[in-house]
Amino acid sequence: MSVEDNLNNEEELNSNEQHTKETITRVTGMYKDWFLDYASYVILERAVPAIDDGFKPVQRRIMHSLKEKDDGRYNKVANIVGHTMQYHPHGDMSIADAMVQIGQKDLLIDTQGNWGNILTGDRAAASRYIEARLSKFALDVVYNPKITEWQQSYDGRNKEPVNLPVMFPLLLAQGAEGIAVGLSTKILPHNFNELIDASIKHLKGKKFTLFPDFPTAGIADVSNYNDGLRGGKVRVRAKIAQQDKNTLVISEIPFSTTTSSLIDSILKANDKGKIKIKKIEDNTAAEVEILIHLPASISPDKTIDALYAFTNCETSISPLGCVIDNNKPVFIGVSEMLRRSTDHTVYLLKSELEIQLSELQEQWHFASLERIFIENRIYRLIEEEETWEGVIAAIDKGLQPHIKHLKRAVTEDDIVRLTEIRIKRISKFDIDKAQQKIEALEGQIEEVKHHLENLIEYAISxxxxxxKDYGEGKERKTELRLFGDVDATKVIIRNTKLYVNREEGFVGTSLRKDEYVADCADIDDIIAFTRDGKMMVTKVASKTFIGKNIIHVAVFKKKDKRTIYNAIYKDGTSKASYIKRFSVTSVTRDKEYYITQGNKGSMVTYFTANPNGEAEVVTINLRQVGSIKKLKWDLDFADLLVKGRASKGNLVTKYAVKRIELKSKGVSTLKPRKIWFDDSVQRLNLDGRGELLGEFKGDDKLLIISQKGIVKTVTPEVTLHFDDDMIVLEKWIPNKPISAIYFDGNKERYYVKRFLIESENKEELFISEHPNSQLEIVATDYRPVAELVFSKQRGKDQKPNEEVDLEQFIAIKGLKALGNQLTTDxxxxxxxxxxxxYEAPEEVVTEEIEVVDEKEIPANNIDLSKSINEGDGEQGTLF
Incomplete structure (x- = not known):
């Protein structure tokens, strides 16, 4: 390459470098200015509603356009959208969508046509097919041009309101949701009548509390609502009832869902195996009706909880109260929003009254001038005047002697108006009617002044x-109730099989050639014990190594105090054998624990897992070594305290054990479970919340009676659901009769019956099936007494009340028996x-075995072989 070529290349590089430097542009200033402008625009002009009237700009422009086109008749939505576009700088689709959302809230817009369905999620018809007009409520509370502040539209061609003079907490009634730049808002809708009641309470200086009310109804837990501020949460559930033993019906859905999205979530949970359904039907029209058909072997109660746990039948909504106040976004709670809205309404009412007072005073002033002008024939003074100035001066001079009682001075404009009165009106002028009009105006003026002096009372009225005018039909839709937490592990369908390879130490769902353990779910934990005394809790997986020589594996129940493990192990260091009983309530997943002392060479020689705390009797057989005299004796696990997993245990013997035999199977050593019913959440619990129902053993049942006259007994499980018409819930005593008085719709007579339940776990009707039949009273006492209050009959004396001993009145009969007629009166x-x-027989209660922490009570190192008699036994479990 020549020198010339080198110089050319260098010049080209320098040129490229210079060109690169020239194209570098600093964007810091643009970013600060342009992005901030854009963010401010989105926050103030698009996404966040104003606190003064509760509208976003597009909503305000729609309402303004509706008012401009209002003539009492319906207008095509397409026409309203087109009219709104002269105020709104965005496209017609955004306007149409915003208008449909307002219309679906059924408060401000009177709709006609297919406006979509908030329950199913169906969209509205095209805007050229549907029509709208302002509702009476909107015309009443949203508009008053005399107290409205106006501004120029975006192109300067028209005027639009800065804020509409809304005299109602509209923002809280409709709710609002929007995502801006750097912030968002989510204000939940509230009940119309409750907002008015809260406003009245605020005006009276009383405290109030607001909770959301959703148009889709459902059930809501608002215990953590936090006044609608950031950090709050509302849990919303669908209303699910059991139609029959194999069918569930969803009649209300959670807010922010539709029947389509709800069904999709149910089908998805079914595909994943979390729930099991046979078929699902959507019969939703004006009301929600989703039928869920269950297989014969599936529990409806557990399925209801599973629907709440794994589908959109329960959703969580996080409110965020962000509004525009004085052209700035502020975060406030719903209580403060209502207070500000109510105070703003009082201000608007005051402004309205002041304008009304001014107008009435002007009307009184001119009516008085008109009367003076005509009654005193001042109009004749202008006949000889040749100039306009002369006319004005003549009338002014003629009025002076008569205007001392007027509230203000007479102006030239007043005189001009007098000159415009027609001759026909002057000729037909009636002094009495004019005076009556003036007096009526004076009465109206006094009334308005009274309202201004008593502004708070006026606002309350x-x-x-x-x-009164608009509250009918706007009762609360959403039921407020506390929710009990659903334990997913207790309600999930276990559709996966768990296997174990004991020798090699593997556990998992893919070991199909090995030993089957139990059905499980992918969210379950499993607990496993090995022969060398190791214990581990791990997540269900396709294949997990636990440790060789697995002696026990099962699905782990967290906080389970009823499953008791009985074990005997040989210590690797001292070679002595120890016995222990323990429970496992909580551990760290995938961490190895020892149920022995952890010494090398330790071995578990006997092990059982007992779901109800059973305690068996075993026989210990020692090897014949040296001069040991006692080679065989019995051990009863019931004699031991239930301690923690880390306990050392009690010494069995320091000699070598030949074998351990099971002599007799044990019975439960645990006290019957105490079960409570918490009425606030309508659920059973074991934690002492609510009313104590009693102590329940494994075969005990609950008795449930409903107002419909249906009785059933069920196993007490915390997953049970209860109907709203339940009137009796108690522990079932099989030999205690049930007494009932009911009205038979067919014979139109009252009947008494006493019966025992013959079939457990079966729902049965114990009154007649006639649609007019009705249960009056039901009693589960041994000897109930009823009082009869008779109706007064014409021409007869009032019959005194009568007491009836139901035990003496009728004997115990079958559940389907009609019973005896109570009275002919x-x-x-x-x-x-x-x-x-009546003295009921006492129940025999098993003594409770307490789980003791090893740190509090040390192991009792007593050689049990010295205190337990010999005994023969059958061959037991030997490892």
């Missing part, structure tokens, strides 16, 4: 009128009185 009322005394 205003809100009361709104509730007409009854007004039947009351249940205190029962007669």
């Amino acid at each position: 205003y809100f009361t009128r709104l509730k 007409k009854l007004k009322q039947v009351n249940l009185l205190d029962p007669l005394p």
Whole structure:
């Protein structure tokens, strides 16, 4: 390459470098200015509603356009959208979508046509097919051009309101949701009547509390609502009921879901094996009706909980109260929003009254001038005047002697108006009618002044009128209730099989050639014990190594105090054998624990897992070594305290054990479970919340009676659901009769019956099937007493009340028996009185075995071989 070529190349490189430097542009300033402008625009002009009227800009422009086009008739939505575009700088689709959302809230817009369905998620028809007009409520509370502040539209061609003078907490009634730049808002809708009541309470200086009310109804837990501020949470559930033993029906859905999204989530949970359903039907039209058909072997109660745990039948909503106040976004709670809205309504009412007072005073002023002008024939003074100035001066001079009682001076404009009065009106002027008009205006003026002097009372009467005029049909839809947490591990369908290879030490769902253990789910934990005394809890997986020589594996139940493990092990260091009973309530997953002392060479020689705390009797056989005299004796695990997993245990013997034999199977050593019913969440619990139902052993049942006259007994499980019409819930005593008085719709007579339940776990009707039949009272006392209150009959004396001993009145019969007629007289009322005394047989309660922490009570190192007699036994478990 020549020198010339080198110089050319260098010049080209320098040129490229210079060109590169020239194209570098600093964007810091642009970023600060442009991005901030864009963010401010989105926050203020698109996504976040104003606190003054509760509208976003597009909503405000739609409402303004509706008012401009309002003539009492329906307008095509397409026309309204087109009219709104002269105020709104964005496209027609955004306007149409915003208008549909307002219309679906059924408060401000009177709709006609297919406006979509918030329950199913179906979209509205095209805007050229649907129509709208302002509702009476909107015309009443949203508009008043005299107190509205106006501004120029985005292109300067029109005027639009800065804020509409809304005299109602509209923002809280409709709710709002929007995502801006760097912030968002989510204000939940509230009940119309409750908002008015809260406004009245605020005006009276009383405290109030607001909770959301959703148009889709459902059930809501608002215990953590936090006044709608950041960090709060509302749990919303679908209303699910059991139609029959194999069918569930969803009649209300959670807010923010649709029937389509709900069904999709149910099908997805079914595909993943978390729930098991046979078929699902969507019969939703005006009301929600989703039927879920279950296989015959699936529990409806567990399925309801599983639907809440694994599908959109329960959703969590996080409110965030962000509004525009004085052109700035602020975060406030719903209580403060209501207070500000109510105070703003009072301000608007005051402004409205002041304008009304000014107008009435002007009307009174001119009516008085008109009367003076005509009554005193001042109009004749202008006949000889040749100039306009002369006319004005003549009328002014003629008025002076008569205007001392007027509230303000007479202006030239007043005189001009007098000159515009027609001759026909002057000729037909009636002095009496004019005076009556003036007096009526004076009465109206005094009334407005009274309202201004008593502004708070006027505002209260205003809100009361709104509730009276528009509150009908706007009762609360969402039921407020505390929710009990659903334990997913207790309600999930276990559709996976767990296997174990004991010798090699593997556990998992893919070991199909090995030993089957149990059904499990992918969210379960499993617990396993090995012969060398190791214990581990791990997640269900396809294949997990636990340790060789597995002696026990099962699905692990966290916080399970009823499963008791009985074990005997030989210590690797001292060679002595120890016995222990322990429970495992909580551990760290995938961490190895020892149930021995952890010494090398330790070995578990006997092990059982007992789901109800059973304690068996075993026989210890020693090897014949040296001069040992006692080679065989029995050990009863019931004699031991239940301690923690880390306990050392009690010494069995320091000599070598030949074998351990099971002599007799044990019975439960645990006290029956105490079960409570928490009425606030309508659920059973073991934690002492609510009313104590009693102590339940394994075969004990609950008795449930409903107002419909249905009785059933069920196993007490914390997953049970209860109907709203349940009137009796108690521990079932099989030999205690049930007494009932009911009205038979067919014979139109009251009947008494006493019966025992013959079939457990079966739902049965114990009153007649006629649709007019009705249960009056039901009693589960041994000797109930009823009081009969008779109706007064024409021409007869009032029959005194009568007491009936139901035990003496009728013997115990079958559940399907009609019973005995109670009386031939007409009854007004039947009351249940205190029962007669009766001594029920006492229940035998097993003594409770307490789980003891090893740190509090040390192991008792007593050689049990010295205190337990010999005994023969069958061959037991020997490892």
